[in-house]
Amino acid sequence: MDWITNLFFNEGVAQSILLISMTIAFGLMLGKIKIFGISLGVTFILFVGIFLSAIGMQASKETLHFFQEMGLILFVFSIGLQVGPSFFANFRKGGAKLNLLATCIVLLGAVTTLIIHYVTGTPISTMVGVMSGAITNTPGLGAAQQAYVDVKGVSDPSISLGYAVAYPLGVVGIILSLIVLRMIFRVNLDKEQQKLDDASAHNEKELTPLSLVVNNPSVFGKSVSAISQLLKGSHFVVSRIYKHKQEEIFEVGPDTILEENDKVFVIAPNADVEAVVSMIGYQVKMDRKQWIPTAAKFTAKRIVITKEEVNGRTLEQLNLRALYGVTITRVERSGFEFLASPSFRLQYGDVLTIVGSDSGLTNVRQVLGDREKHLNDPNLISIFLGIVLGVILGSVPIFIPGIPQPLKLGLAGGPLIVAILLSSFGYKYRLITYTTTSANLMLREVGISSFLACVGLAAGGNFVDTIVNKGGYIWILYGFLITVIPLLLVGAYARGKMKMNFLTLIGLIAGSTTDPPALAYASSHGDGSAAQLGYATVYPLTMFLRVIVAQVMILFFL
Numbered sequence: 001m002d003w004i005t006n007l008f009f010n011e012g013v014a015q016s017i018l019l020i021s022m023t024i025a026f027g028l029m030l031g032k033i034k035i036f037g038i039s040l041g042v043t044f045i046l047f048v049g050i051f052l053s054a055i056g057m058q059a060s061k062e063t064l065h066f067f068q069e070m071g072l073i074l075f076v077f078s079i080g081l082q083v084g085p086s087f088f089a090n091f092r093k094g095g096a097k098l099n100l101l102a103t104c105i106v107l108l109g110a111v112t113t114l115i116i117h118y119v120t121g122t123p124i125s126t127m128v129g130v131m132s133g134a135i136t137n138t139p140g141l142g143a144a145q146q147a148y149v150d151v152k153g154v155s156d157p158s159i160s161l162g163y164a165v166a167y168p169l170g171v172v173g174i175i176l177s178l179i180v181l182r183m184i185f186r187v188n189l190d191k192e193q194q195k196l197d198d199a200s201a202h203n204e205k206e207l208t209p210l211s212l213v214v215n216n217p218s219v220f221g222k223s224v225s226a227i228s229q230l231l232k233g234s235h236f237v238v239s240r241i242y243k244h245k246q247e248e249i250f251e252v253g254p255d256t257i258l259e260e261n262d263k264v265f266v267i268a269p270n271a272d273v274e275a276v277v278s279m280i281g282y283q284v285k286m287d288r289k290q291w292i293p294t295a296a297k298f299t300a301k302r303i304v305i306t307k308e309e310v311n312g313r314t315l316e317q318l319n320l321r322a323l324y325g326v327t328i329t330r331v332e333r334s335g336f337e338f339l340a341s342p343s344f345r346l347q348y349g350d351v352l353t354i355v356g357s358d359s360g361l362t363n364v365r366q367v368l369g370d371r372e373k374h375l376n377d378p379n380l381i382s383i384f385l386g387i388v389l390g391v392i393l394g395s396v397p398i399f400i401p402g403i404p405q406p407l408k409l410g411l412a413g414g415p416l417i418v419a420i421l422l423s424s425f426g427y428k429y430r431l432i433t434y435t436t437t438s439a440n441l442m443l444r445e446v447g448i449s450s451f452l453a454c455v456g457l458a459a460g461g462n463f464v465d466t467i468v469n470k471g472g473y474i475w476i477l478y479g480f481l482i483t484v485i486p487l488l489l490v491g492a493y494a495r496g497k498m499k500m501n502f503l504t505l506i507g508l509i510a511g512s513t514t515d516p517p518a519l520a521y522a523s524s525h526g527d528g529s530a531a532q533l534g535y536a537t538v539y540p541l542t543m544f545l546r547v548i549v550a551q552v553m554i555l556f557f558l
Contacts, residue, residue, distance in 0.1 A: 016063035023049045023453040043136075045449055046164055049456020057457075064454045071450030072142040073387060073415050078444040079139075079543060080419020081386075081433055095537050098504075101494055102512040102538035106545045108486035109135055110553060116478050117557070124557040127478070128550055129162030134170040134479035136515045138163075138448060139543065140550035141455070143412040147554040150408060160455045165472055166479025173483035174518045178506050180484075181491045187502045189525050195501060196530055208273050210266040211286035214258045219280060224256045225323055227279065236268035236276045237321040240291045249291060251357050252325045265291040300329075300355045305346055306369030312427030316342035324363045326356030347427070349375055349434035375436055382433045383443075386422050390415030407555055413547045420540065487513075507534025512542050 027045030113131040117124050125148050132141040141163045148156050181187075214220070219227055224238050238252050242263035250256070258264065263284070268276045277283055305311070310318070320326055328340040332351040340352070354364060394414020397406035409417065423433045435443070467473055487509055494500040494508070503525055510518035511534060522531035 012060060013063060016059035019052065019057055019059045019457065020064075020067055020450065020453045023052060023457060024449045027453070028449070042445065042448055042452065043167055045452040046160075046167070046456040049453050049458075050164060051456075053457045059454075059457050061458075064458055067450045068142075068454035068458075069411055071447045071452075071454065072139070073390065073411055074443050074447030075451060076139050076142075076412050076416040076447075076543075076547070077383070077387060077390060077419045078435075078440050078447065080416045081383075081423050081435060082440055084420035084423030084433075084540070097498075098508050098534060098537045099541050101490055101508060102542050103545060105486045105490045105509070105512040106542060106549060108489060109482055110549050112482050112485050113553070114557065116481065120474075120478075122475075122478070123156075123158065125156045125554060126158040126162045126475070128553050129159035130166045130475050130479045131162075131482050131553075132159075132546075132550060133163035133166030134173070134482040135513045135546070136167060136170050136174070137513070137543075137546040137550075138451065139412045139416070140546040142451065143410050143547045144550040144554050145455075146410040146412065147408070147551040148558070150410075151555065151558055155458075157458065160458070161472065162475050162479075164456070165467065165475045166482075169476055169480050170483050170513075171515065171518070173480050174487065174509070174513050174515050177484050177487040177491065178509060178518070178522065180488065181495060181505070182502065184492065185495050185502070189502070192502045193530075196503060208268055208270055210268060210273065210277065211284050211291070212264050212266055212277060213281045213284055214260060214262040214264060215281040216279060217260075219258050220260050222258060224252055224258070225319075227258070228319060228323070231272075231275060231279055236266050236272055237325065237327065238264050238266050239325040240265035242291075251359060299358065299361065300353060301361050302332075303352050303354055303361070303365055303368050303370045304372050304375065305348055305350045305352070306371045306374040307367070308348065308430070308432065310346055310368055311348040311432065312345060314343055314345050315340055318346075318367065320354075320364055320367070324356065324360040326354050326360045326364055329353045329355060347423075347434065348432050349436070375434065378439065379432045379434060382422060382426065382431050383435075385431075386418050386433075387415060389422075390418035393418055407551065409548075410551060413544075413551065416544060416547060420544075483513075501530065503530035504534045507531035508538055511535035511538040514539060514543055514546065 024045055027048040028042065030048065031042055031044040033044075109131060113127050114124075116122065117127045122130075125144070128144045129141060132138070132144060141160065145155060145159050148159060219230075222230075227238075228236075238256075240249055241252050241256055241258070242249050244259065244261040244263070252264070258280075263286070264280065265286075266276055266280070315328060320328065330353040331340050331344060331346070332353070333347060333349070346352075352368065354361060356364070391411065391414060394409045394411050396414075397408055399406045408414075419433075422431060426433045490512075491505060491509060494505050495502065500508075503522075506522040506525060507530060510522045510531065522535070525531060
């Protein structure tokens with residue numbers, strides 16, 4: 001039976017792969033366990049790795065190092081691909097305010113960590129690990145580990161140990177902070193949802209339906225698309241026309257010709273009403289029901305962008321409303337939904353929810369592609385080219401005056417930034433960065449699972465001794481303070497001073513900690529859309545800041 005002993009305890013490539021796979025499998029199974037409705041999920045892999053290492057199962061250091069670094073790259077790169085297309089757009093309108101608050105949470109967490117470091121004398125490397133666990137941010141852990149190796153030439157197991165000790169109560173602390181804020185401000189969730197619904201209804205009222213008589217000679221004999229070009233700065237939709245000669249209502253297409261005394265049904269923003277009326281003719285009163293042809297059939301369909309020439313174009317440039325009389329209500333990308341605004345820039349693989357007539361939807365499908373089978377083809381060139389550029393960028397030394405060791409974005413920061421840039425601007429270079437949601441999730445889960453398994457297996461030998469004999473149990477308290485203090489301070493300011501809607505606030509808090517269990521909890525309030533939007537708005541910048549701040553703290557204060 002010596003072969004069994006060799007298989008599990010003698011270091012080698014086969015034994016190391018077996019051990020890593022076993023750690024991941026058992027960790028994922030345990031991750032399904034919920035305590036009071038809360039699960040640690042994939043993080044259980046870390047604890048399984050610690051346990052197996054503590055009982056004497058050791059993997060090859062070289063194999064562990066490779067899987068750990070490759071796993072980290074795959075994890076952060078897949079995150080960058082997902083959040084990149086919306087990264088810069090999120091700073092418009094309310095996004096700038098939400099991201100500023102999220103930045104304050106990140107910086108307050110770093111300040112709290114430094115205060116505990118100076119007051120208690122706990123090494124800064126350990127405290128950065130505790131901080132990463134307290135706010136459940138694994139890329140920050142990877143960035144801190146690599147920064148330490150760059151400075152010292154060796155690894156510090158206390159970084160991953162601090163992460164492992166602080167993580168469980170970090171998850172609980174985030175949700176507890178949401179509960180405390182709700183209690184302090186006596187939030188009525190039904191009223192908060194009603195406020196959001198009222199605001200949404202107000203935005204819809206900004207669009208005005210118009211019944212117009214065509215009597216401007218300058219548009220006689222011109223098509224709808226030609227008129228749209230004449231009013232290039234205005235946004236409007238001509239959806240129906242009453243042909244004076246035929247005395248019948250027809251659906252409108254891009255080639256529909258306007259003639260004298262025809263009537264058209266137009267929808268335009270309030271700001272463009274005057275320009276549209278002046279161009280076409282004059283307004284008359286007609287009930288909207290009068291514009292519905294007896295044979296009309298309106299349906300809503302989800303249409304997927306699978307034509308490369310549409311990649312990177314805005315809804316305004318496509319001008320689908322004016323050309324085909326359809327209304328785009330939502331755009332889904334990487335699991336997130338966005339409102340369809342004229343300036344929204346489309347990406348390959350976006351799913352558009354479109355309302356219109358059968359003929360209009362057929363024409364739009366030809367423009368956008370709508371061939372879902374094309375999405376199954378993996379765009380491996382973009383992925384591996386991105387990894388190449390990410391590793392190169394992460395290795396570039398950045399010299400800062402006063403710091404003897406140059407700053408590097410590392411294998412966590414470099415691939416993350418490149419993925420964001422490629423998915424945001426790759427269309428300019430004819431790069432398709434789209435991956436299906438399932439493919440992206442597969443890359444991410446394989447990456448994070450490999451990373452956590454290797455971290456646990458590398459650190460497990462010292463775990464029990466650190467907790468029992470070296471006072472590591474106090475790190476749990478440190479982590480809890482790092483979790484709740486920034487969230488309560490910023491949350492109280494946002495709610496008390498800025499009067500932010502609570503449903504948006506809890507999404508902001510969940511996103512600022514990049515914590516999926518917190519998002520699941522936040523989404524259970526109201527209809528969940530406000531929390532999900534808040535999470536998606538701040539997640540990209542927060543993830544980037546967590547990676548950079550962890551490295552900077554190691555380099556500045558080590």
